[in-house]
Amino acid sequence: MVGKITVITGPMYSGKTTELLSFVEIYNIGRKKTIVFKPSIDNRYGEDIVSTHTGFKVSAIRISKSREILDYIRDSIDAVFVDEIQFFDLELVDVVKELVFKGIDVYCAGLDISYLENPFETTAKLLAMADEVIKKKAVCEKCGEHRATYSYKIIPNGGEIDVGGKEKYIALCRKCLSEIKKQEVIL
Ligand SMILES: Nc1ncnc2c1ncn2[C@@H]1O[C@H](COP(=O)(O)OP(=O)(O)O)[C@@H](O)[C@H]1O
Ligand SMILES: Cc1cn([C@H]2C[C@H](O)[C@@H](COP(=O)(O)O)O2)c(=O)[nH]c1=O
Ligand SMILES: [Zn+2]
Numbered sequence: 001m002v003g004k005i006t007v008i009t010g011p012m013y014s015g016k017t018t019e020l021l022s023f024v025e026i027y028n029i030g031r032k033k034t035i036v037f038k039p040s041i042d043n044r045y046g047e048d049i050v051s052t053h054t055g056f057k058v059s060a061i062r063i064s065k066s067r068e069i070l071d072y073i074r075d076s077i078d079a080v081f082v083d084e085i086q087f088f089d090l091e092l093v094d095v096v097k098e099l100v101f102k103g104i105d106v107y108c109a110g111l112d113i114s115y116l117e118n119p120f121e122t123t124a125k126l127l128a129m130a131d132e133v134i135k136k137k138a139v140c141e142k143c144g145e146h147r148a149t150y151s152y153k154i155i156p157n158g159g160e161i162d163v164g165g166k167e168k169y170i171a172l173c174r175k176c177l178s179e180i181k182k183q184e185v186i187l
Pocket of ligand 1: 013137139171
């Protein structure tokens with residue numbers, strides 16, 4: 001038996017973690033054995049927790065390197081969930097392959113592009129391998145339409161890897177992002 005790969009992607013606030021955790025619940029209701037991982041760099045909500053922006057939380061294992069996932073895998077595990085995949089090293093791709101060939105379903109959630117609009121490589125590679133891709137949109141914080149595909153950094157410092165929330169990033173649609181960029185050129 002082989003497992004399947006599902007990747008949930010989109011900008012910040014688009015509901016990626018909410019969707020990931022709803023799949024965790026579905027497996028748990030079906031009395032399937034699940035395990036959730038997050039990168040140790042993401043220290044926003046405490047050490048051993050994955051949380052949505054609305055505060056819904058589940059227990060998670062914090063890891064620094066993708067390969068550590070394999071240390072926690074037992075024969076009884078039915079599904080593995082990984083949040084914030086954009087922060088993981090590229091070896092996550094091989095780890096995910098190994099898991100699906102063991103018959104485990106793997107669900108990954110994370111940003112597709114940075115605020116500089118560069119694709120996050122680990123997400124991009126997993127998207128290419130996925131059996132199922134769920135692309136989410138957020139509400140644009142400028143025009144209010146449910147069309148936001150970009151995470152815009154309001155304080156343009158701190159680098160491309162920079163953990164944070166609303167104090168640093170907002171969700172924007174393409175039209176509003178292009179308007180803001182035009183203003184940035186004028187200023
Ligand atoms: N601009 C926004 N668009 C949509 N939801 C937002 C926005 N800002 C805050 N939220 C809240 O964020 C929740 C989604 O949180 P979460 O699943 O953690 O998203 P993600 O993992 O994609 O950042 C929504 O249910 C909503 O309550
Ligand atoms: C756009 C962007 C985001 N980040 C960081 C900011 C947050 O800590 C996470 C994304 O969290 P979410 O669950 O999707 O809301 O990523 C970053 O480091 N670099 C970026 O360009
Ligand atoms: Zn907009």
